[in-house]
Amino acid sequence: MSFTTRFAPSPTGPLHLGHAYSALLAHDMARANHGTFLLRIEDIDPQRSKPQWHAQLIDDLAWLGIRWDAAPMRQSDRMPAYRAALDQLWALGLLYPCTCTRRDIDLALGAPQEGAPHHGPDGPVYPGICRTRPRSGPRPTDQHLRLDMAAALSGISSTTFLETGPDHAGTITRTAQDYAARIGDIVLARRDFGTSYHLSVVVDDAAQSITHVTRGADLFEATAIHVLLQRLLGLPHPVYHHHRLIRDSQGKRLAKRDDARALAKFRAEGATPQTIRRMVGLDPVPPSA
Secondary structure: OOOOEEEEEOOOOEHHHHHHHHHHHHHHHHHHHEEEEEEEEOOOOOOOOOOHHHHHHHHHHHHHOOOOOOOOOOOHOOOHHHHHHHHHHHOOOEEEHHHOHHHHHHHHOOOOOHHOOOOOOOOOOOOOOOOOOOOOOOOOOOOOOEOOOOOOOOOOOOOEEEOOOOOOOOOEEEHHHHHHOOOOOOOEEEEOOOOOOHHHHHHHHHHOOOOEEEEEHHHHHOOHHHHHHHHHOOOOOOOOEOOOOOOOOOOOOOOOHHHHHHHHHHHHHOOOHHHHHHHHOOOOOOOOO
């Protein structure tokens, strides 16, 4: 089996040690398997994605010794592909428009008859306020679009995916009941983006022929969403490897606001790529290709 993996950062802030670990691990795995390593820039958020962060991440990755085997894909260039996927799901009657604000959802979930709200990969499981809205005619582009999870799972009792990460290795199964209780009607197109992370990552992994998705353990629960979308859209299922997260001294996962751990800071202080590898727990010398 061929091996193609990717690193997919968002240009919304500086890369930190957690990004370095994820990129280096994916790069090492590709080279160890005589495979292909690709770079994808996830810049669908027009407000937070900035050219200076794009330039900085390219420079940081090159400094680490990471080399990609094709020109980087930019999600901002991929809107026609996302629209086509949404059109496909709309034609199947699996999407519905939603005008709910976060306050609307919080109020509905706080109603006594709803019971305690359940939280999924995207936060509180949506209570279905807009689920009965009309789905005929052209696909709306000025509202959020949600996946009708019950309709999407019609005839599907469960989904599976292969996981090779350290915490959940093996075949992972999610039942229709899991989707209803733990995920619900997720947003697949935001009014301000025209797409969503879940939709774009699935469409782009297929477009780049990704066979092995390498990413942080914080995205493990979202994988059930991606596997379902692959099935609905007729796309292949990659193997998943969710790696450990790099944390600070208090055990908190690093975020882009943690500028003290930004690669640019370590570089300015004289660190080398091998220093960074040691800091994140990787062998100083990567596996030979």
